[in-house]
Amino acid sequence: MKLTFIVPPCFDHKQPAERTAGCTRVVYLAPNIYELSVAAVLEQNKADEVAYRDFVYHKTSPEEFDKFFATDDSDVYLIWTVNLSITTDLSAIEVIRRHRPDAKIVLMGPGPTHFTSRCLPDANVFVVRGEPEETTAELIEVLRKNEDVAGVKGLSWLNAEGKMVNNPPRPLIKDLDALPTVARHLLGDAKYHNPKLKCGPYTTMITSRNCPYKCIYCVPSSLTFAREIEFSNEHGRKPTIGFRSPESIEREVADLAAQGYKAIGFMDDNFIWNEKRTAAICDTMRRYGIVWGCQARADAITEPIARMLGESNCRYVDIGVESFNEDILKYIKKGETAEDIYRAVALLRKYKVPVKLNVLIGSSPLETRETVLDTLRQTKKLGADQVMFNIVSPFPGTEYYKICKENGWIATEDYVPTDVQRESILNLPNLSSKEMEKLLFRNNLSFFLSPRFIASQLGRFRSLSELTHAFKALKIKLFG
Secondary structure, rough: OOEEEEEOOOOOOOOOOOOHHHHOOOOOOOOHHHHHHHHHHHHHHOOOEEEEEEEEOOOHHHHHHHHHHHHHHOOOOEOOHHHHHHHHHHHHHHHHHHOOOOOOEEEEEEHHHHHHHHHOOOEEEEEEEEOOOHHHHHHHHHHOOOOHHHHHOOEEEEOOOEEEEOOOOOOOOOOOHHHOOHHHHHOOOOOOOOOOOOOOOEEEEEEEEEEOOOOOOOOOHHHHHHHHHHHHHHOOOOOOEEEOOOOHHHHHHHHHOOOOOOEEEEOOOOOOOOOHHHHHHHHHHHHHHHHEEEEEEHHHHOOOHHHHHHOOOOEEEEEEEEEEOOOHHOOOOOOOHHHHHHHHHHHHOOOOOOOOEEEEEEOOOOOOOOOHHHHHHHHHHHHOOEEEEEOOOOOOOOHHHHHHHHHOEOOOOOOOOOOOOOOOOOOOOOEEEHHHHHHHHHHHHHHHHHHHHHHHHHOOOOOOHHHHHHHHHHHHHOOO
């Protein structure tokens, strides 16, 4: 069978949805290793031909996208769908249907895992819920043999009467080391750049799946969110964390170094768990000479860990700050204090590890204009190298969605997918959606156009090309 993964272009002239983090529109492009992991599993069956078409990367117009399906003969099309891309992906299915009415289409990711019925427009579309690798592989085998899909765990589909059938959930993958290395070769000669790492070629990796903490607003990476939605629907709690071994991680890093990669962004929801595991990974990164970055909680940064990061080419640590207001931090069940954030930033700066702080406006009904402005002041005072200001979105599947829904704080009739870097659909008791959008824009201008930020960044780029990529990303961040 011929299997083709597709990343459809945007049909509404907006920035395309970012499909790995899953809650924003693209600021800079990155490879979607989650669907490339599925592709690698499918490639293990030598009878299948697996292809990958990223129409966003290649800036394909909707007209050219339509022409592609007029001549393509794939048996199955696979799409990784997040909430922000559902409308785009359903439009893409309409395009496919004009040319290939009987082709099978598989949707996976957090969008169809939650909005399952919406993502089943016809009987030849299938939704893979939750963790996708094993379900997708079994589905393709069943389709190849023209057998009944009713036995495929983790699958949703339409029966002969047009009614949705949700097969039982699939157990989580126990041994992540058993998964093949993601199929980056399908990207061809595509090159990616991360402005925070300032060198390339760049790619992404994950070393674990899920996070045990209970932040009420949290939307983790799109793979984790799909995994979390599916598991909590059955068990009423978050899934356990899945870890790769340090040996498995080193094998992949070694392969990437041999392929010429110079920079890696680790996409784990929480990269740092303990000093022993962190030391093993840092040792690998140091030996292969690859610059890298990760996401971590402030309370995980100890002095030994900060030293390891500084000695192993770590060029950024993303820390979720959300707010410096203690009452807000308690309300959102962050499990950290402002003092944890101050200490973590001080330790990282001591060992010359650049820090990016992630600030979330509106994560609590306690938020006011003053708490937002105070967080900006504290952020500037800490001297962070980068900041990302977002507005909370009440994602279905989170505790905050239930709170907002019950209190009537959602400005629209119900949840509508929004770009958290730009839009709000919440009217909180002390802060309206429009006020939050204005504060977001003001905070971005105040931080990114400050002389201190500009001066601190200019000397860090190794080439005009990397500076250009960073400037384009900043322009998109500020103005769309």
